Amino acid sequence: MQARPLLEARRLDTTLIDLGTTRIDTSADLGYSRTTAQYDDEGVIFASGARASWPALEHIATDDSGCYEVLGDHTERIQQMSTWSGRLASLYPTTGPPALLLSGTLMxxxxxxxxxxxxxxxxxxxxxxxxxxxxxxxxxxxxxxxxxxxxxxxxxxxxxxxxxxxxxxxxxxxxxxxxxxxxxxxxxxxxxxxxxxxxxxxxxxxxxxxxxxxxxxxxxxxxxxxxxxxxxxxxxxxxxxxxxxxxxxxxxxxxxxxxxxxxxxxxxxxxxxxxxxxxxx
Ligand SMILES: C[S@@+](CC[C@H](N)C(=O)[O-])C[C@H]1O[C@@H](n2cnc3c(N)ncnc32)[C@H](O)[C@@H]1O
Incomplete structure (x- = not known):
């Protein structure tokens, strides 16, 4: 999910929000494909029905080293602690496909x-x-x-x-x-x-x-x-x-x-x- 363009769209379009929901071209899958989402004064609603609130999107926009997925009505950072290796595995955003971060080392x-x-x-x-x-x-x-x-x-x-x-x-x-x-x-x-x-x-x-x-x-x-x-x-x-x-x-x-x-x-x-x-x- 790409939080900053969504926040920017809302900032530029606040007058439309007063008129009800509006639409935006975005990606719900880390830039792999494009989709249209709706937004209102609560947050963004993706085609799947999943929702991301504006406060959640603002939080995501401050995280330069994390990728997030939208699950139902909440967002989750894509990361997993390995009980096996003791390493934290996570996705790191880039201008293309995300990179893999293992224990702070980019793969x-x-x-x-x-x-x-x-x-x-x-x-x-x-x-x-x-x-x-x-x-x-x-x-x-x-x-x-x-x-x-x-x-x-x-x-x-x-x-x-x-x-x-x-x-x-x-x-x-x-x-x-x-x-x-x-x-x-x-x-x-x-x-x-x-x-x-x-x-x-x-x-x-x-x-x-x-x-x-x-x-x-x-x-x-x-x-x-x-x-x-x-x-x-x-x-x-x-x-x-x-x-x-x-x-x-x-x-x-x-x-x-x-x-x-x-x-x-x-x-x-x-x-x-x-x-x-x-x-x-
Ligand atoms: C540099 S990444 C590979 C990137 C991969 N070529 C790609 O296209 O995304 C190295 C991977 O090797 C895995 N790894 C480390 N030790 C391994 C082992 N002994 N056997 C198999 N995989 C291992 C790590 O967990 C990590 O996911």
């Missing part, structure tokens, strides 16, 4: 780019996706899985945190994860789930883990050997890391490149625009 790029564009950059090093089998190691909000499936790939994706899965279900931009037949979802630690996949089961792997500090084992030689095992000969890997020109990105990428080569990957290359490293099986 998507938002500076000068939005998560939709970030997703395209991550998939670009994988080349053609039509008709191929893709392993997406860390579902997150499912943007990489959804875009790979839209490009014609069969996608297997793994997410370990139930709180993130709750957020996926509440994020309109993640809906295709649950509706698309080309996407197979698994819940669990990918370092364990991967044991169940056959050798050479995938033509492409998109490895987009949290930062090294939050998921060090997903940057380790043992996991890379498993990635190599499930990737078909001459298959392609893209490993997202973060800005390779930052001091931490440069340090982490040196270790990642070395361990990928040691695990048997070939043609290991830095991809600065995509903030990661590509390699071939």
């Amino acid at each position: 998507h790029r938002i500076k000068g780019i939005h998560p939709g564009q970030d997703t395209q950059r991550k998939l670009q090093p994988l080349g053609r996706l039509a008709g191929v089998r893709v392993l997406d190691t860390a579902t997150g909000l499912g943007y990489t899985a959804i875009d790979a499936a839209r490009a014609g790939a069969r996608v297997v994706t793994v997410e370990w945190d139930p709180a993130v899965i709750d957020i996926e279900r509440r994020n309109p931009w993640s809906a295709e994860l649950f509706a698309c037949e080309m996407i197979e979802r698994h819940q669990g630690d990918v370092a364990e789930v991967i044991d169940s996949f056959e050798a050479a089961a995938f033509d492409r792997i998109l490895h987009d883990p949290p930062v090294f500090a939050l998921a060090g084992d997903l940057y380790g030689g043992a996991f890379y050997r498993q990635l190599r095992r499930v990737l078909a000969r001459r298959g392609r890997l893209f490993h997202y890391i973060g800005n390779l020109e930052s001091p931490s990105g440069a340090r982490v990428s040196r270790g990642v490149a070395r361990r990928l080569a040691e695990a048997g990957f070939e043609d290991v290359r830095l991809q600065p625009d995509a903030f990661g490293i590509s390699a071939r099986g």
Whole structure:
């Protein structure tokens, strides 16, 4: 829901409110689609019948780092404490699809780019996706899985945190994860789930883990050997890391490149625009 344009419409249109309800073009699903809502002096009434009061909208407009859903006659911040990891998962507003915030760490790029564009950059090093089998190691909000499936790939994706899965279900931009037949979802630690996949089961792997500090084992030689095992000969890997020109990105990428080569990957290359490293099986 987008509170500020609604408050602005009301401010510009107060004379119409005196005449009764009026209509406004808005979005009830975090900008995924447009709809028409009515408003009166109590608040906004969406096409679904859900209502958001003006005080609730004013509160939402002051929250720069949260996204909200309208449920019946109240609004709720989209966030979930993980009883499992102890991390708070929430949605962070951007100029495009929302980003995922885990324990205060953003899981998507938002500076000068939005998560939709970030997703395209991550998939670009994988080349053609039509008709191929893709392993997406860390579902997150499912943007990489959804875009790979839209490009014609069969996608297997793994997410370990139930709180993130709750957020996926509440994020309109993640809906295709649950509706698309080309996407197979698994819940669990990918370092364990991967044991169940056959050798050479995938033509492409998109490895987009949290930062090294939050998921060090997903940057380790043992996991890379498993990635190599499930990737078909001459298959392609893209490993997202973060800005390779930052001091931490440069340090982490040196270790990642070395361990990928040691695990048997070939043609290991830095991809600065995509903030990661590509390699071939
Ligand atoms: C950077 S996000 C992935 C973003 C995703 N590519 C997208 O398009 O939204 C990383 C995700 O990995 C998940 N994760 C962390 N450790 C994991 C593990 N061991 N197995 C599977 N998922 C894991 C986190 O909960 C988080 O949702």
